[in-house]
Amino acid sequence: MAEYIEREAAIRTAVEAVDAGLATTSGDLAEIRDDIPAADVAPVQHGRWLKNERFKQKCRKCSECGFPSYFEFNHCPNCGAKMDGRKEDG
Numbered sequence: 001m002a003e004y005i006e007r008e009a010a011i012r013t014a015v016e017a018v019d020a021g022l023a024t025t026s027g028d029l030a031e032i033r034d035d036i037p038a039a040d041v042a043p044v045q046h047g048r049w050l051k052n053e054r055f056k057q058k059c060r061k062c063s064e065c066g067f068p069s070y071f072e073f074n075h076c077p078n079c080g081a082k083m084d085g086r087k088e089d090g
């Protein structure tokens, strides 16, 4: 599984290593990379609003969890999917 780091933490760790005299070359910096804490991130789930045939009015549903909504939010209020997928006509 991929690990991610925060830019600020990486820069801070590198600057501290150089200031402390622990790193003077790119090889030194490569060796301290394990000292940089992993960032707490989750993969982004992508979805889109689909036609919802269960309702007569203009209701949509989330492509990922089926949550019905009359509004096309940027994120599904139920599962949190980022609604940036291709829109279906209608």
Ligand SMILES: [Zn+2]
Pocket (backbone or CB within 6 Å): 047, 062, 063, 064, 065, 066, 067, 076, 077, 078, 079, 080, 081
């Ligand atoms: Zn959803």
